[in-house]
Amino acid sequence: MTEAIIDVRGLTKSFEGREVVSDLDLTVNRGQIYGFLGPNGSGKTTTIRMLCGLLTPDGGTGTCLGYDIRTQADQIKRQVGYMTQKFGLYEDLTIRENLVFVARVYSLDRIGTRVDQALERLGLAERANQLAGKLSGGWKQRLALAACILHEPKLLLLDEPTAGVDPKARRDFWDQIHTLAHQGLTVLVSTHYMDEAERCHEILYIAYGKLLARGTVPQVIAAAHLSAWSVEPRQGDGAEIAALSAQLQQRPGVDMVAPFGALLHVCGRDEAALDAATEQERADPKFHWRRVAPSLEDVFIDLMGRAPDNFK
Known part of the structure; x- marks a missing residue:
């Protein structure tokens, strides 16, 4: 049977009258990597601190590693x-x-x-006698991770x-994370x-304190029901794409337009509405249109755009 390492219901936390985490339900199973995503100020760090016993929730109940998050914080x-995120060693x-x-x-x-x-x-043995302050960001990251697993924890909470x-250091870091997950x-x-x-095995998207989506990457993308087109000019320069972008952004049914070099990525929540909004442009021989799968970034931008901002 799958073992739930984290199991909380109705988790709530407010600061100065503003609800930062609102009625959050969360289950995390053993040996899995869960990605926690959302805009800045969405409540991710506050949630992590409540789970590990650094903050007491205002509302909600649950367990972390089998211990009550309210009454057994020291054991957690x-x-x-x-x-x-910030390097915290000497x-x-x-x-x-x-x-x-x-x-x-x-x-x-x-x-x-x-x-x-x-x-x-x-991979720190050859640098064991080097001052931490002289390390690059990637090596500081390795040192911080080594410090986190020194006491053989059962749960690892990583805040950005x-x-x-740099990309290579990030990839090396993630290789280490997967190795640790394979070990339980x-x-x-x-x-x-x-x-x-x-x-990640699963991802969770939180915006302004509320959990809006969770599942595997394909599940989250499919649940968003987005449709997307990629557009490129058959000839000419970027001016034509810029003009097309400006036109499409004004069309009902077109929810997102983003340039990627010489390409234009056009996305909408309603496939029929998107196709109707772009029908005239798709018939223009100056451009080549092809239907593409929406990306995870499309989904998150869409979710973020529709979430009510409780900081306003």
């Missing part, structure tokens, strides 16, 4: 690895010294062995961990990168 904290200590410090904070046994294993696991990191670790990661979302 000891079994969770939490990696924030820059004037070496990689090894930082890991030894973290191990002592958790009162771990076999500190030397645990640190050596973490260094090998994350790859922000500002459960991961909940917030991200703004669509390629990272597509590497």
Whole structure:
């Protein structure tokens, strides 16, 4: 049977009279990677902090790792690895010294062995005596992850961990995350990168405190019922595409228009309405139109556009 690592119902949190998380239901199963997506200020970080015991919810009930999120926060904290967006270790200590410090904070046994294993696991052994402050963003990320898993947590919460990191470092990081998941670790990661979302087993989209969509990437895309066209000029320059973009943005039935180099991506919520709105332009021999599958980014932009902004 599938084991639920996180199971919460009606999770609610307000700050200064503004509801940041509203009646959120969430179930996360063991050994899976869940992508947590949404615009800035949507409540992702607040939700993560409530799940790991750093914040007490105003409303709602549930468990994390079998412990009550309201009354057993201390037990949850000891079994969770939490990696924030901002590097939180000591820059004037070496990689090894930082890991030894973290191990002592958790009162771990076999500190030397645990640190050596973490260094090998994350490819940090050859840099063990390098100051953390001298590391690039990608290596700091590896060190932060090593610190998070040093106490062998059952759940890993990652809050935009790859922000500002180059593509190769991001890919290396995700390879490590998948290795950990294969070993039974459960991961909940917030991200703004669509390629990272597509590497998750399931994704959850939250906007302004409300969970709007969840499932596998194909399930979320299919549930959005979007339709899309790709347009490119047969000849000429970008001026024709720019003019076409301006025209289409005024048409009922066209919900999104976005340029990608010489191409134009046109998307709508109603396929018949979109086709009717673009019929005249599709007959124009200056352009080549082809129907394409909507992307995950299309879905998220559409969801974001329709969600009520509780900060206004």
